[in-house]
Amino acid sequence: MSRTEQNGTGRRRPPTIHDVAREAGVSRGTVSRVLNGGHNVSPSALDAVQSAIHKTGYTVNRHARSLITGRSDSVAFLLTEPQERFFEDPNFNVLLRGCTTALAAHDVPLLLMIAGTEAERRRNMRYIAGHVDGVLLVSSHSGDPVAAQLHDAGVPLVACGKPPGQGSKVSYVAADDLGGARDMVRYLYESGRRRIATVAGPLDTPGGVERLAGYRATLAECGLPYDEALVVPGDYSRAGGEAAASLLLERAPDVDAVFVASDLMAQGVLTALEKAGRRVPQDIAVGGFDDSPAALAARPELTTVRQPWDRISSEMVRVLLAQIGGEDPAAVILPTELVRRDSA
Amino acid sequence: MSRTEQNGTGRRRPPTIHDVAREAGVSRGTVSRVLNGGHNVSPSALDAVQSAIHKTGYTVNRHARSLITGRSDSVAFLLTEPQERFFEDPNFNVLLRGCTTALAAHDVPLLLMIAGTEAERRRNMRYIAGHVDGVLLVSSHSGDPVAAQLHDAGVPLVACGKPPGQGSKVSYVAADDLGGARDMVRYLYESGRRRIATVAGPLDTPGGVERLAGYRATLAECGLPYDEALVVPGDYSRAGGEAAASLLLERAPDVDAVFVASDLMAQGVLTALEKAGRRVPQDIAVGGFDDSPAALAARPELTTVRQPWDRISSEMVRVLLAQIGGEDPAAVILPTELVRRDSA
DNA sequence: TTCTCTACTGTGAACGCTCACAGCGTCCTT
């Protein structure tokens, strides 16, 4: 049985560009041109090819295309987190979902890669070079060499949040952490609070650093002293927030407000405060950061700073695709928004 | 400048199987055999090839391989949810992460696809056939035709949870919803509760149906009457749980326990109970389902039924890969575990 | 008319791999 007759029984061979060409009465070349923008194709040929594509149910074989173009038309979403943190963090969902759908609109599939361990990191790096056109990088700790490695390998790359110590070489998209922290601290001040503490994020993450800087700067602007006893570092986890708040109450029982660098930690803070018998917001105001679902789950509901996650993801995709298309790296900083609820 | 000399400046051409063959002093065929299991290769040749691979830093070009084998050595994680539900749901994270790492161990990349809208669904279906070796399907509503379509298209497939109305044709991995519900209801009964209500999951999802069935069966086993007033359907969302609990309190103010079909809904139930001035667990015991992070975030912390998400994901991957390898579809049901905390 | 330019079209040669096949020796069987 000849190949072209192989229908009926058995797995039907998917139609190729040849089949379309034959059906349309043109050559492979013309079909290929139609597939790639339709330039230099006569209207009649274009028509014939398009209906032939429709009739045969043709889909390009991306492997064959990639083999010759060297592109894969796919990008990786690379998560490098030693901790389970990002998976506990609801923000992550929104980011991942946003990136996936934004990419889907461009017909670019997303490969999810997780590099928790060193072995996974190596495996992923090996895969990325040559199999993926670009990388959406979600990483944070400054010890993480992955951004530098990717950049050195010449892989188009955009990070979520400013990668520490990368100068202006690598693209990133971030929320205005500093501005958001400033808004929150100013809001606490304007509500009459004068002993404003903070549970900071990890100081090896840009978000942690920037939000702390915003806190400190705003204190100065408001004429409040900077008291080291009021600054407790956290790790973005619920448990970490609870521990930090206990420590804080011990060190400075007179605090009347606390700006917490993430909603998840703020939940922990709320728990500690409840255990200590402090009323929120009457005794102590609590301000979070992120406006994640955790903010609504908290009791009382959290006053927080909204990160524009949907815009962050769509901007990451936009910048990455532009870069794959040859444009220069870019940094995008998106504004945050103060969301008032019940905790402050 | 000849191609092979193209080093130094510019983007270096990645090494091919030819380079490795030359380096090792063997033919392409031998290198290929080493790459694919090393059968029928002499020890000395194997050695030479392996060190040549190491020396050149060679990685197979999967596009070239896929072009000829017809396989892509990748699988899709397909999420078909009209709602944002699964992304609000922390379980989803665990599942996705588990699948990703389990696949990574087999060197199989995971493509994340989300089919919220009909257009997305079509796009994804078109992509899947021919570009992916199998599909991990996370879908739930019985109206969803995607499982049947994929099955008809001959795409290896394993669903998370029993796909409604598919007979035994499609593989799935699920927690023992019925047994879990039974454990919880029996536990409530044995703690002395006699007016046990339930906030069910959506009844067009297998989980919703099974948990309700478990509730009902256990009531019978315990000699308790089945009272329709005590059964309120929910939608797996926090808000839905809150609404359901309000309705329940109105319809049956004398309930002393409620089995809620998800932790997220249980959070909502807790909120409603708090607003109504009922103490948990003194006045009303609340039992959840999932043991998601929400269970720990809830106040009081939820007594719940743990779904073995890590095992679910690893089993899904195992079954899918087996099926891609030619084995028959399989159904796997994994045991749950009762987790006692403060709410019951 | 003739020439050039442009728009369109078809063709061969890759891309890097796997697969089937054929050609070796070497060892075991008869």
Added chain:
DNA sequence: AAGGACGCTGTGAGCGTTCACAGTAGAGAA
């Protein structure tokens, strides 16, 4: 001693595309 059988090896073909090139026809300019 001849005949497999087997382990190992190299070679050619081809997977479905894109790309560069060459060629054709028609329009406009000289």
